[in-house]
Amino acid sequence: MSALSPSLTHELIQAVYFIAALLFIVGLKRMSSPKGARGGIVWAGLGMLIAGLITFLWPGMRNDILILVAIFIGGVAAWWSGKRVSMTAMPQMVALYNGMGGGAAAAIAGQELVRGQPIASAPAVLAVTGAIIGAVSFSGSLIAFAKLQGLIGKSLRYGAQQAVNSVLLLATLALGGWIVALHGAGPLWMVSAFFALALAAGILITLPIGGADMPVVISLYNACTGLAVAFEGFVLANAAMIIAGMVVGAAGTLLTQLMAKAMNRSLANVLFSNFGESALQGTEVAGTLKPIDTADAAVMLAYAQKVLVVPGYGMAVAQAQHKIWELCQLLIERGVTVRFAIHPVAGRMPGHMNVLLAEAGVPYDLIGDLEEINGEFETADVALIIGANDVVNPVARTDKSSPIYGMPILNADRAKNVIVIKRGKGAGFSGIENALFYLDNTRMLYGDAQKAGAELIQAVKALD
Amino acid sequence: MTGIVALYIFMLAAFTGYEVISRVPVILHTPLMSGSNFVHGIVLVGAMVALGAAQTPLEKTIGFIGVLLAAGNVVGGYVSTERMLEMFKSSQDKRKGGRA
Numbered sequence: 001m002s003a004l005s006p007s008l009t010h011e012l013i014q015a016v017y018f019i020a021a022l023l024f025i026v027g028l029k030r031m032s033s034p035k036g037a038r039g040g041i042v043w044a045g046l047g048m049l050i051a052g053l054i055t056f057l058w059p060g061m062r063n064d065i066l067i068l069v070a071i072f073i074g075g076v077a078a079w080w081s082g083k084r085v086s087m088t089a090m091p092q093m094v095a096l097y098n099g100m101g102g103g104a105a106a107a108i109a110g111q112e113l114v115r116g117q118p119i120a121s122a123p124a125v126l127a128v129t130g131a132i133i134g135a136v137s138f139s140g141s142l143i144a145f146a147k148l149q150g151l152i153g154k155s156l157r158y159g160a161q162q163a164v165n166s167v168l169l170l171a172t173l174a175l176g177g178w179i180v181a182l183h184g185a186g187p188l189w190m191v192s193a194f195f196a197l198a199l200a201a202g203i204l205i206t207l208p209i210g211g212a213d214m215p216v217v218i219s220l221y222n223a224c225t226g227l228a229v230a231f232e233g234f235v236l237a238n239a240a241m242i243i244a245g246m247v248v249g250a251a252g253t254l255l256t257q258l259m260a261k262a263m264n265r266s267l268a269n270v271l272f273s274n275f276g277e278s279a280l281q282g283t284e285v286a287g288t289l290k291p292i293d294t295a296d297a298a299v300m301l302a303y304a305q306k307v308l309v310v311p312g313y314g315m316a317v318a319q320a321q322h323k324i325w326e327l328c329q330l331l332i333e334r335g336v337t338v339r340f341a342i343h344p345v346a347g348r349m350p351g352h353m354n355v356l357l358a359e360a361g362v363p364y365d366l367i368g369d370l371e372e373i374n375g376e377f378e379t380a381d382v383a384l385i386i387g388a389n390d391v392v393n394p395v396a397r398t399d400k401s402s403p404i405y406g407m408p409i410l411n412a413d414r415a416k417n418v419i420v421i422k423r424g425k426g427a428g429f430s431g432i433e434n435a436l437f438y439l440d441n442t443r444m445l446y447g448d449a450q451k452a453g454a455e456l457i458q459a460v461k462a463l464d
Numbered sequence: 465m466t467g468i469v470a471l472y473i474f475m476l477a478a479f480t481g482y483e484v485i486s487r488v489p490v491i492l493h494t495p496l497m498s499g500s501n502f503v504h505g506i507v508l509v510g511a512m513v514a515l516g517a518a519q520t521p522l523e524k525t526i527g528f529i530g531v532l533l534a535a536g537n538v539v540g541g542y543v544s545t546e547r548m549l550e551m552f553k554s555s556q557d558k559r560k561g562g563r564a
Contacts, residue, residue, distance in 0.1 A: 017509075020506070024503045024506070025480055025484065027499070027503070028481075028484045028485075028496070028499060028500060028503060029484050031492065031495065031496050031499045031545075031549070032484060032485060032487065032488035032492060032496055033488075033489075033492075034489065034491065034492060037492060037495060037549045038546075038549045038550065040499065040549075041499055041502065041542065041545045041546050041549055044499065044502060044503055045502075045542050048502070048503075048505060048506065048508075048538055048542070051506060051509050052508055052509060052512070052538075055509045055512045055513060056512075058512075058513055058516055060516070060517070061512075061513075061516035061517075062516055062517070062518070063515050063516055063518060063524065063527070064516075066515060066524060066527075066528055066531075067512050067515050067516065067531055069528075070515070070528050070529075070531035070532040070535060071508075071512075071531060071532075071535040072535075073532055073535075074531065074532035074533060074534070074535030074536040074539070075535040075536070075538070075539040076539075077536060078535070078536040078537075078538075078539040078540030078543065079539050079540075079543055081540065082539065082540045082542075082543030082544050082547070083543055083547075085544075087547070087548075087551075090494070090498070090544055090547075090548065091494070093540065093544050094494075094497060094498050094501055094541075094544060096540065097501055097502075097505075097536060097537050097540035097541050097544065098501045098504075098537070098541075100533040100534070100536040100537040100540070101501070101504050101505055101507050101533070101534065101537035101541075103529070103530075103533040104507045104508070104510075104511045104530045104531070104533040104534035104537060105507050105510075107511065107514075107526050107527070107529050107530030107533065108507070108510050108511055108514045108530055110526045110530075111514045111515075111518060111523050111526045111527050111530065112514070114522055114523060114526065115523060122467050138533075218497070219497055222497055222500060222501050222504075225501075225504050225507075226481075226500070226503075226504045229504045229506065229507045229510070230474065230477070232507065232510055233510060234470050236510050236513055236514070238509060238510055238513070239473060240506055240509060241506050241507065241509060241510050242470060242473050242474065242477065243473060243477045244503050244504060244506040245477075245504055245506070245507070246473070246474050246477030246478050246481065247477050247478075247480050247481035247484070247500075247503065248481060248500045248501075248503050248504040249478065249481065250477070250478040250479070250480070250481030250482045250485075251481035251482065251484055251485040251496075251500050252481075252497070252500055253482075254481075254482055254485045254486065255485060255493060255496065255497055255500075258493070259493070262490075342490070342491075344490050349493065349494045349497065351490055351491050351492055351493035351494035351495065351496075352494050354490070354491035354492075354494075355491075355494055355495065355548050355551060358491075358551040359551045367491070369489075369490050369491070
């Protein structure tokens, strides 16, 4: 296929892979600071492009047409869905694309294992390990996608769940060990059963995990896919795959820890406890919910010195970020100090809320994260809670029996007044009643965040 | 590539990944997860090599699925990351404009 001698081609490909790996690392580094973030993805994309193109020169490549067709179908489908989906649905799309990567890693291993050629023990171990991780990441990510997309409503939970999952994983590992013992040349039924078990394990592990924990799980599967890619990279002696996969594996693990920490849950807790179930019994909260009408709420906001806005998932689903920002701009024009307080796990992923606010055009410096802004609630006249619930629930500070006890929260209850925009009277994602809503200085403004925002804008304008 | 060299690569790459992320602000967590999701799309290269070596129909089928999924990972990862980061640019530009 190439005019160059095979050894020279090999050198060229390795050199390009090296540059690609470098570009990935530089890209990721840039993506971790707000200034260079946009350039970062372009750098990484460039690395991907050259690595993909040079691979066509791989000595002895066959099936060029098949490869092109597969890239075309997969690429166009992903392009179409990625461009079309709304910003609020991004978390599940990340889960979907990540699952595809895991599936691809598993497919590489699968192809290696069905060939029936003996492999040395180190690559065989890594091929099998990568296959398990990749397959679990694939089916698990699809379940995560289905859950966040609302395709699967209830979390499946039954008595001996942990035992069943353990047995399933052990059986997968045992079959994998057997395949390694046969030098990666096991019979077809064995390889098929191995993959079927691994895929089933991914499904059954993910099904009982509640929707609130999904971001952590997606991040974990992201790290898993990276690891699987690195392992399969070793099998194929591909340095670019090893480096990129391992970097993502490590980065993803750290990111997962950061997320779990923000929710005050350990990773084991997320994976193996049935969060939400025990919470349903809930504690009775004293007091009543006190509604407020739009006009009163508008007066309260317009004549405040300082308003802190706490957006939550409710704002995201209502697509209300633009209306809320418009309202805040009106308040700023009136001389009110407005800032946004973002809980690390507000929305469905850390930083998800910042992305949505950025989409609406909220300047950077008006947005504060938990540690930075939490002291400011005491001096705020109004805390405006928009579709957030658990992240402002004071029982996390006070009630040791609550499942969210110890989770860092935004101290909205310390503001002089609290206005809560909320669709209905239901409990939060964790199923816990929110004591904040029953406080004396809290007023409830019922309604969809988008509509409530529009009405507040009218009411504030009408004040002049 | 010998096993021990690969082991060195594993180790150094792991530290690199850890270091790169360790000082990231919360606001970039989701874009960064999406970006790292894109980076492990490099699995495409391996899937291409695997399909390129496939001989039997079964191998070709598995290889085809592999390349298709990997291409979805690459393109989807890029598009979603780009869309998220695009918003940060517009907000910064607006801020500059607002202060002028």
